[in-house]
Amino acid sequence: MLFDIDFDVGVDRVTPVSLSQDAIRGVEQYIYREARLLDERRWQEWLDLWTEDGMYWIPHSFDQTSPYEHISLCWENKLLRELRIRRLENSRNWSQQPVTQSCRVVSNVMIDGTDPDGYLVVRSAFHCMEWRGKEQVHRVGSLIHKLQAREDGGWKLRMKQVNLVDRDAVHGAIQVYI
Numbered sequence: 784m785l786f787d788i789d790f791d792v793g794v795d796r797v798t799p800v801s802l803s804q805d806a807i808r809g810v811e812q813y814i815y816r817e818a819r820l821l822d823e824r825r826w827q828e829w830l831d832l833w834t835e836d837g838m839y840w841i842p843h844s845f846d847q848t849s850p851y852e853h854i855s856l857c858w859e860n861k862l863l864r865e866l867r868i869r870r871l872e873n874s875r876n877w878s879q880q881p882v883t884q885s886c887r888v889v890s891n892v893m894i895d896g897t898d899p900d901g902y903l904v905v906r907s908a909f910h911c912m913e914w915r916g917k918e919q920v921h922r923v924g925s926l927i928h929k930l931q932a933r934e935d936g937g938w939k940l941r942m943k944q945v946n947l948v949d950r951d952a953v954h955g956a957i958q959v960y961i
Contacts, residue, residue, distance in 0.1 A: 788851050790838055792942060794904050794927050797896035811892045813938045814907055814928060818889045821960050824882075826868040829960070830861075834931055834939045839864060841945045841961070856950065857957065864960075871959065883958050887911035889926070902929040902941050911961055922961055924948045 802810070813832075820829040840850055841857035850858040859867070888910045895904040905928045913920045929942040945961045 790836070790942075791898065791900060792838070792840060792849060792944065794895065794898065794929070794944070797898055797904050799896040800894065800903070802894065807894065809936070810894060810903070810905055810930070810938065813930070814889055814892050814905060814926075817928075817940070818887045818909070822885050822887060824871075826872065830864060830868065832940045833861065833864070834941050835861060837861065837940050838942050839945075839960070840942065841947065841957070842950060844951050856947075856954065857945075867960075881916055883913050883915040885911055885913045885959055887961075898929065902931055903938070904929055909961070913959060915958070920955070922947060924950070924961075 817829065817832055820826075820832070837860075838850075839857060839859040841855060842850070843854050843856050847853045847855070889907050891906075891908045893906050895906055898904055907926045907928075909922075909924060909926055911922045913922070924945060924947040927942070927944040927946070928940060930938040931941045933939055947961075
């Protein structure tokens with residue numbers, strides 16, 4: 784999957800959709816729940832939000848439209864997400880001594896519509912503060928979620944794109960998920 788260049792990360796060709804207020808609220812709650820699971824380090828519940836072939840992407844440049852033609856800060860499939868979480872949970876992981884704590888604010892949740900494959904494209908803004916030891920790191924930017932509808936009316940996460948405001952800056956290790 785990492786080198787499957789057929790995975791569509793495009794979000795520009797969307798068809799507007801009309802959702803009920805309850806459906807819109809459900810999408811917002813899904814996005815907020817994802818943020819809460821990350822802040823509370825509820826890793827398995829976070830992993831359970833994803834489709835089997837879902838991808839987590841942090842582009843490196845402002846004009847980057849694909850993870851295949853330019854280096855990314857992060858491009859992770861299911862296996863890599865699971866490996867990172869095992870590392871985060873490992874008591875011998877020196878980079879998590881003490882454990883990174885985070886708090887994020889997600890706002891401006893807007894539903895763009897559906898992409899050509901029928902995935903719901905949702906955009907939002909975020910501010911995430913991470914703290915470990917005496918170090919604070921602030922990460923700010925926009926999020927793009929591609930959501931797949933479930934049969935029970937819920938959602939699965941097909942893609943999460945994190946667009947950092949300072950994405951082309953030099954970054955230290957991104958320890959936890961944004």
